[in-house]
Amino acid sequence: MRIGELSRRTGVPVPTIKYYVREGLLPAGRLTSPNQASYDDAHERRLRLIRALLDVGGLKVAAIADVLAAVDDPDQSVHKVLGVATDLIVPTYADEEPDAELDAELAAAREEVRELIARRGWLVDDGYPAAEALAAALAALERVGHGAFSSVLDAYADAAERVARADLAYVAGRAGLDDLVESVVVGTVLGDAVFASLRRLAQADVSARVYEGDEGDEGDEGDEGAESGSGRTTNGET
Amino acid sequence: MRIGELSRRTGVPVPTIKYYVREGLLPAGRLTSPNQASYDDAHERRLRLIRALLDVGGLKVAAIADVLAAVDDPDQSVHKVLGVATDLIVPTYADEEPDAELDAELAAAREEVRELIARRGWLVDDGYPAAEALAAALAALERVGHGAFSSVLDAYADAAERVARADLAYVAGRAGLDDLVESVVVGTVLGDAVFASLRRLAQADVSARVYEGDEGDEGDEGDEGAESGSGRTTNGET
Numbered sequence: 203m204r205i206g207e208l209s210r211r212t213g214v215p216v217p218t219i220k221y222y223v224r225e226g227l228l229p230a231g232r233l234t235s236p237n238q239a240s241y242d243d244a245h246e247r248r249l250r251l252i253r254a255l256l257d258v259g260g261l262k263v264a265a266i267a268d269v270l271a272a273v274d275d276p277d278q279s280v281h282k283v284l285g286v287a288t289d290l291i292v293p294t295y296a297d298e299e300p301d302a303e304l305d306a307e308l309a310a311a312r313e314e315v316r317e318l319i320a321r322r323g324w325l326v327d328d329g330y331p332a333a334e335a336l337a338a339a340l341a342a343l344e345r346v347g348h349g350a351f352s353s354v355l356d357a358y359a360d361a362a363e364r365v366a367r368a369d370l371a372y373v374a375g376r377a378g379l380d381d382l383v384e385s386v387v388v389g390t391v392l393g394d395a396v397f398a399s400l401r402r403l404a405q406a407d408v409s410a411r412v413y414e415g416d417e418g419d420e421g422d423e424g425d426e427g428a429e430s431g432s433g434r435t436t437n438g439e440t
Numbered sequence: 441m442r443i444g445e446l447s448r449r450t451g452v453p454v455p456t457i458k459y460y461v462r463e464g465l466l467p468a469g470r471l472t473s474p475n476q477a478s479y480d481d482a483h484e485r486r487l488r489l490i491r492a493l494l495d496v497g498g499l500k501v502a503a504i505a506d507v508l509a510a511v512d513d514p515d516q517s518v519h520k521v522l523g524v525a526t527d528l529i530v531p532t533y534a535d536e537e538p539d540a541e542l543d544a545e546l547a548a549a550r551e552e553v554r555e556l557i558a559r560r561g562w563l564v565d566d567g568y569p570a571a572e573a574l575a576a577a578l579a580a581l582e583r584v585g586h587g588a589f590s591s592v593l594d595a596y597a598d599a600a601e602r603v604a605r606a607d608l609a610y611v612a613g614r615a616g617l618d619d620l621v622e623s624v625v626v627g628t629v630l631g632d633a634v635f636a637s638l639r640r641l642a643q644a645d646v647s648a649r650v651y652e653g654d655e656g657d658e659g660d661e662g663d664e665g666a667e668s669g670s671g672r673t674t675n676g677e678t
Contacts, residue, residue, distance in 0.1 A: 332640035357606035361599035366642035368595035402570035404604035407562040
């Protein structure tokens with residue numbers, strides 16, 4: 203197809219498509235005449251992937267280039283590409299040199315993360331970027347007077363394990379390696395957005411039941427996923 | 441304390457503190473002489489909150505001003521402030537006018553979200569921003585050829601309910617209303633970062649077990665949070 207048709211099908215303006223080609227995000231079309239190129243379904247799919255990473259995943263163009271390079275690497279392994287996606291998609295924290303007090307909080311948070319990983323029996327390396335990102339988030343909570351948030355860490359970890367198993371089950375159902383690797387990247391970026399939205403909806407539900415004076419009369423229909431019979435607001439969750 | 445001491449305690453440079461005061465994020469200090477102001481513990485705590493929302497939550501200064509206005513509103517209810525936080529923290533999606541085809545995907549995704557909310561029995565309004573954000577993410581998945589991701593939606597929703605119950609249990613343990621509302625905001629923003637990191641760690645664990653040739657020999661220690669005995673990669677999750 204011509205570039206105009208590609209634009210029409212994807213909703214991406216022609217100049218934007220040309221920009222992605224210049225930046226190396228999208229392979230150039232096949233030249234059919236000195237000033238006309240032809241694009242195929244692979245271009246269309248790649249273009250939709252770029253838009254998803256940009257619009258929903260919130261990645262920058264440079265980060266998208268790195269993710270796509272990992273997807274296109276013939277030596278890719280799923281485990282490796284998952285690592286690349288993690289590096290890019292984990293939010294980066296304050297870059298400035300921390301002072302001694304901040305360092306102490308970060309050191310304590312790192313120890314807490316090490317203990318959590320050991321307690322869960324997770325097979326992850328110490329230097330895994332997500333472990334550092336988690337430590338940074340916990341240190342930030344401590345600094346704003348919410349160190350007690352750690353008490354919910356295992357409930358979060360239970361939920362994260364459930365999501366991770368679902369993610370990998372989804373990925374394992376894909377056909378080829380390319381497709382599988384792309385699924386990991388898409389699922390990681392878009393899965394965050396899906397989960398964050400679901401968390402807000404579930405919070406709104408729990409909040410409506412607890413803070414709007416409806417404390418259980420119709421409290422149990424949505425609860426099939428609960429592991430225990432404990433109430434919504436008891437500390438038995440943690 | 442003087443502004444220099446406030447800067448030393450929080451690691452935030454003096455010019456940055458003055459900028460936050462000008463932008464209305466931080467109340468001005470109490471004037472003790474024509475050109476000297478005094479700051480107290482409330483300033484220190486607010487400053488740490490601003491930095492956490494900025495550095496870890498990734499919010500912009502204008503969004504932080506809105507969140508803080510909700511925290512400081514004397515007419516706040518927890519349920520309302522949760523709504524404000526949701527509006528600000530849910531990622532915003534492509535603003536451009538969608539064309540007819542995109543509209544069709546979004547309409548289908550909205551219907552899917554309505555069905556999910558009904559199936560879970562969640563007490564949320566139709567117009568809740570997180571519902572729209574979820575629909576946008578699902579439509580984006582459909583557009584990149586990952587509409588099948590919907591098959592993991594209930595596993596995600598189970599996990600989101602677990603996290604939301606832990607969130608509200610944490611919030612309910614805080615003392616005053618101010619503190620409680622601040623907890624909701626901090627927990628919402630930083631909780632996303634905590635969960636995203638934990639999801640990556642749990643993915644790395646599952647990925648290492650499945651894709652690095654270790655398919656279950658030592659597969660069960662980290663599994664106390666699982667609701668069922670189904671394996672890590674079966675479709676029984678969904």
